[in-house]
Amino acid sequence: MKISVNVNGCTRESDVEARTLLVNYLRDELGLTGTKIGCDTSQCGACTVHMDGKALKSCTSLAVQADGCDVTTIEGLAHNGDLHPMQQSFWDNHGLQCGFCTPGMIMATTALLADNPNPDEDEIRHGLEGNLCRCTGYHNIVKAVAAVAQAGGD
Amino acid sequence: MAVVGKAVKRKEDPRLITGEARYLEDINIPGMTHIAILRSPHAHANIVSINTEAAAAVPGVVGVYTGQDFMDVNPLPCPWPAGGVENNLNTPRALEVEKVTHVGAGVAVVVAEDRATAQDAVELIDVEWEVLPAVTDAEEATFEGAPQLHENAPNNVCMEWDCGDQEGADAALASSDVVVKQRLRNQRLIPTPMETRGCIAQHEPVNGEYTIWMTSQAPHVHRLLFTAFIFGVPENKVRVISPQIGGGFGAKIFMYPEYVLTTALSKKVGRPVKWVETRSENYIATTHGRDHVTDVEVGANRDGTITALKVKTFANLGGILSTVAPGIPTTLYGRMLSGAYQFPNIYCHVTGVYTNTGMVDAYRGAGRPEATYVVERAVDLVASELSMDPVEVRRKNFVPSDAFPFEPNNNLLNGLSYDSGDYDKALDMALEMTGYEDFRAEQAAARAEGRYLGIGFSTYIEICGIAPSAWMFGEGWGAALWESANVRMHITGDVVVTTGSQSHGQGHETSVAQLVADELGVSMDQVHVQHSDTLGTPFGYGTYGSRSTAVGGVAVWRSLQRIKEKARAIAAHEFEADIEDVEYVVNEEGVGSVQVKGAPDKSKVVGEFMGIATSAAGGWSLPGDMEPFLDETSYYDPPDCTYPFGTHICIVEVDAETGNVDIKRYIAVDDVGKVINPMIVDGQVHGGIAQGVAQALWEGAQYDENGQLVSGSLMDYAIPRADLLPSFELGRTETPTPNNPLGVKGAGETGTIAATPAVVNAVVDALSHLDVRHIDMPLTPSRVWETIKSHSNGGNS
Numbered sequence: 001m002k003i004s005v006n007v008n009g010c011t012r013e014s015d016v017e018a019r020t021l022l023v024n025y026l027r028d029e030l031g032l033t034g035t036k037i038g039c040d041t042s043q044c045g046a047c048t049v050h051m052d053g054k055a056l057k058s059c060t061s062l063a064v065q066a067d068g069c070d071v072t073t074i075e076g077l078a079h080n081g082d083l084h085p086m087q088q089s090f091w092d093n094h095g096l097q098c099g100f101c102t103p104g105m106i107m108a109t110t111a112l113l114a115d116n117p118n119p120d121e122d123e124i125r126h127g128l129e130g131n132l133c134r135c136t137g138y139h140n141i142v143k144a145v146a147a148v149a150q151a152g153g154d
Numbered sequence: 155m156a157v158v159g160k161a162v163k164r165k166e167d168p169r170l171i172t173g174e175a176r177y178l179e180d181i182n183i184p185g186m187t188h189i190a191i192l193r194s195p196h197a198h199a200n201i202v203s204i205n206t207e208a209a210a211a212v213p214g215v216v217g218v219y220t221g222q223d224f225m226d227v228n229p230l231p232c233p234w235p236a237g238g239v240e241n242n243l244n245t246p247r248a249l250e251v252e253k254v255t256h257v258g259a260g261v262a263v264v265v266a267e268d269r270a271t272a273q274d275a276v277e278l279i280d281v282e283w284e285v286l287p288a289v290t291d292a293e294e295a296t297f298e299g300a301p302q303l304h305e306n307a308p309n310n311v312c313m314e315w316d317c318g319d320q321e322g323a324d325a326a327l328a329s330s331d332v333v334v335k336q337r338l339r340n341q342r343l344i345p346t347p348m349e350t351r352g353c354i355a356q357h358e359p360v361n362g363e364y365t366i367w368m369t370s371q372a373p374h375v376h377r378l379l380f381t382a383f384i385f386g387v388p389e390n391k392v393r394v395i396s397p398q399i400g401g402g403f404g405a406k407i408f409m410y411p412e413y414v415l416t417t418a419l420s421k422k423v424g425r426p427v428k429w430v431e432t433r434s435e436n437y438i439a440t441t442h443g444r445d446h447v448t449d450v451e452v453g454a455n456r457d458g459t460i461t462a463l464k465v466k467t468f469a470n471l472g473g474i475l476s477t478v479a480p481g482i483p484t485t486l487y488g489r490m491l492s493g494a495y496q497f498p499n500i501y502c503h504v505t506g507v508y509t510n511t512g513m514v515d516a517y518r519g520a521g522r523p524e525a526t527y528v529v530e531r532a533v534d535l536v537a538s539e540l541s542m543d544p545v546e547v548r549r550k551n552f553v554p555s556d557a558f559p560f561e562p563n564n565n566l567l568n569g570l571s572y573d574s575g576d577y578d579k580a581l582d583m584a585l586e587m588t589g590y591e592d593f594r595a596e597q598a599a600a601r602a603e604g605r606y607l608g609i610g611f612s613t614y615i616e617i618c619g620i621a622p623s624a625w626m627f628g629e630g631w632g633a634a635l636w637e638s639a640n641v642r643m644h645i646t647g648d649v650v651v652t653t654g655s656q657s658h659g660q661g662h663e664t665s666v667a668q669l670v671a672d673e674l675g676v677s678m679d680q681v682h683v684q685h686s687d688t689l690g691t692p693f694g695y696g697t698y699g700s701r702s703t704a705v706g707g708v709a710v711w712r713s714l715q716r717i718k719e720k721a722r723a724i725a726a727h728e729f730e731a732d733i734e735d736v737e738y739v740v741n742e743e744g745v746g747s748v749q750v751k752g753a754p755d756k757s758k759v760v761g762e763f764m765g766i767a768t769s770a771a772g773g774w775s776l777p778g779d780m781e782p783f784l785d786e787t788s789y790y791d792p793p794d795c796t797y798p799f800g801t802h803i804c805i806v807e808v809d810a811e812t813g814n815v816d817i818k819r820y821i822a823v824d825d826v827g828k829v830i831n832p833m834i835v836d837g838q839v840h841g842g843i844a845q846g847v848a849q850a851l852w853e854g855a856q857y858d859e860n861g862q863l864v865s866g867s868l869m870d871y872a873i874p875r876a877d878l879l880p881s882f883e884l885g886r887t888e889t890p891t892p893n894n895p896l897g898v899k900g901a902g903e904t905g906t907i908a909a910t911p912a913v914v915n916a917v918v919d920a921l922s923h924l925d926v927r928h929i930d931m932p933l934t935p936s937r938v939w940e941t942i943k944s945h946s947n948g949g950n951s
Binding site for chain 2: 027032033034035036037038039040041043044046073074075077078083087090091092094096097098099100101102103106121122124125126128129131132133134135136137138139140141142143
């Protein structure tokens with residue numbers, strides 16, 4: 001099936017099998033391997049991207065569902081070499097260790113702050129429910145998100 | 155400006171936060187094929203026949219193979235046959251041939267042009283099975299009449315191992331004022347790094363060389379196992395590359411059948427082969443951890459002095475042995491059972507057992523969390539029996555700070571000694587951070603309102619920097635455990651460190667660079683730490699056992715000393731001075747130089763002496779017999795392990811109506827020796843605590859009676875989410891180890907080791923007024939609720 005998706009600001013025209021998942025389209029068809037696959041069951045959130053500004057688990061969407069949409073992946077978050085404030089905050093606050101959940105975490109938390117620019121710790125923790133991290137115990141991820149919120153978001 | 159001891163931001167992060175890092179699944183090689191593995195759906199079965207015709211006929215399938223096709227490849231080795239396991243060693247093959255002993259064992263494989271085709275085709279393979287009865291519990295597997303897994307292991311016993319003094323422990327128990335007995339279950343855990351395993355292998359027929367990209371915590375060890383044990387080829391024929399790795403927690407140390415299969419297939423089909431594990435495969439085919447059933451007897455006198463600890467453990471090793479499986483519940487468990495205490499009599503007996511379950515091997519902490527759980531629960535059981543404050547019982551039995559080096563009694567550590575410690579100091583700090591004096595009043599007031607608050611302590615120690623090769627050899631380990639490092643100062647002014655250690659989230663590229671920057675007087679930006687490719691790095695045994703800094707870091711330090719020595723010789727020659735009069739100094743701006751003592755004008759800064767050393771032919775002058783370049787390799791094998799310690803305190807509220815446990819506060823004071831990067835160390839502690847808390851409250855691999863893994867996905871296996879955990883309150887004392895020149899001990903596992911008993915002790919404390927003495931993990935709401943209900947008559951609510 002032919003689809004046209006605006007990915008990270010560029011329009012991409014592709015012919016995909018109907019069963020192709022959005023995550024496989026991004027990784028295998030477009031070579032955007034920053035988006036990760038961590039489970040078979042839509043639990044881990046490593047594949048989180050933005051579709052039309054909303055966070056979405058790309059392992060649970062078909063590529064054809066993105067036809068005509070704007071998709072942003074971790075590769076599209078920095079602008080002209082300047083890190084997005086959330087990327088910078090994860091670096092500043094040691095919000096990552098192995099880095100595998102990090103792209104999904106950053107995409108999920110930027111969307112979280114877009115919905116709720118001033119979350120308290122509880123709201124941040126609940127907002128992270130869809131993303132699993134096995135390294136950090138979430139302590140510094142929560143800190144990184146709170147720091148961005150405190151600085152006025154993006 | 156010194157950077158060691160500072161919270162320097164990580165050098166590895168830019169590639170990780172932008173999605174540029176390349177993990178295994180992100181790598182593709184031209185001409186690459188993909189595989190899917192047919193795995194046993196049965197826990198115990200004989201393979202009668204396998205029909206691959208239909209799968210082979212699928213368009214896009216390159217080949218279909220069974221175990222018979224790999225009989226020229228050796229079974230996987232088990233280089234740590236502790237406890238006399240040599241006579242009944244049963245390890246996996248690339249694919250199993252006659253019999254399977256756990257769900258998930260591979261029996262056939264499809265190679266195809268793409269992954270989806272391979273997965274579709276593997277469904278068409280028809281296996282005729284003779285299904286056999288299964289047993290999953292380690293103790294039950296030893297009972298008469300239990301299903302027998304391996305002919306060479308009667309009663310499914312893989313090994314028997316003991317340490318300490320049985321007679322002494324029995325005698326002391328018989329004469330103690332009180333003896334407490336308790337059965338403790340340390341449930342099976344699934345490591346669950348967020349990245350699953352994978353392997354890409356490429357074979358070049360013209361020279362017979364393999365390049366293997368794989369998810370490895372120990373690439374040099376994997377190459378050693380491939381070459382010397384499995385394929386019988388020399389080292390130069392195999393290059394192992396561990397790309398960016400998404401966590402390991404022990405599970406990526408080991409050799410696995412899929413790595414051997416992928417590599418063998420790359421030669422068979424003459425094209426690169428890629429295998430990436432699904433999460434469902436990860437849960438049945440990657441190693442698990444823990445799974446002990448332990449009967450503990452602890453004796454004490456009325457004043458709280460513990461007189462004896464006797465431990466009998468059944469350790470579940472799974473259906474077949476993983477790489478170092480026998481070493482975990484023996485050396486790394488039994489030898490730790492003195493904890494932070496000077497118990498006079500200790501005895502431990504371990505029976506390692508085959509069952510129809512997945513392989514069990516090292517998972518973060520590896521033996522030490524199991525030991526710490528036994529010891530810290532036992533101390534609380536004594537406190538409860540004597541109606542004493544658990545803090546008081548701990549203090550009474552601590553190894554005092556003036557007793558180091560301390561050798562645990564009964565030769566428990568087989569000749570090694572605890573290096574240094576001040577256990578009271580860490581406990582004092584944690585108590586002060588907690589406000590313990592006020593807590594008991596708060597607890598009493600809460601109980602009066604029907605709210606169950608509890609506090610739990612864990613005053614743990616651990617063994618880190620696992621290494622001394624001669625000692626490990628005595629423990630049955632079949633290799634060495636030294637580390638090596640090369641430091642090279644390049645012509646353009648940058649310093650490159652190559653190390654045999656491997657970093658999969660620990661931040662070595664930063665902390666090692668901090669060490670180099672301070673020692674040589676160069677900037678962090680000038681130091682590059684390279685690892686994880688056997689081509690271009692010196693041999694090392696890998697990253698586990700919190701050993702990378704305490705062993706590998708010291709190898710780096712040694713190379714740095716040699717470079718400084720050579721720089722001094724260059725300066726001595728340049729200034730016609732005696733080398734003893736030349737010193738290597740780093741000024742306040744962090745710039746290194748060699749200079750003649752008392753003559754600041756006779757000085758060469760780092761760039762200058764590097765220039766002399768690297769470009770001697772260009773007119774500079776070196777001492778007559780000196781080779782050019784600053785390039786030094788060192789090997790380090792320490793004299794002893796290191797012994798971090800600390801106090802973790804957990805405060806919980808148990809919901810009397812639902813049994814839900816809410817962690818109100820978590821306080822941790824850890825002493826990991828000298829700290830290079832406090833931010834990284836704190837991060838290690840955070841993550842470790844989360845995993846330790848998770849064992850106490852939520853995680854547990856569940857098998858049904860047929861050996862099916864019921865908790866086989868992230869939907870069913872409860873790794874913690876952000877909303878289940880609090881922010882942690884950390885403190886630190888710093889007692890350097892005398893066992894290495896850096897004073898570092900190791901920080902990768904303290905949290906996991908300490909946290910589990912702290913949480914369980916807290917929940918038991920919360921319910922102590924109901925006469926609850928123990929609850930087995932995980933302390934799920936239903937289990938806690940049932941405990942409350944069954945004890946309610948004895949309580950006041």
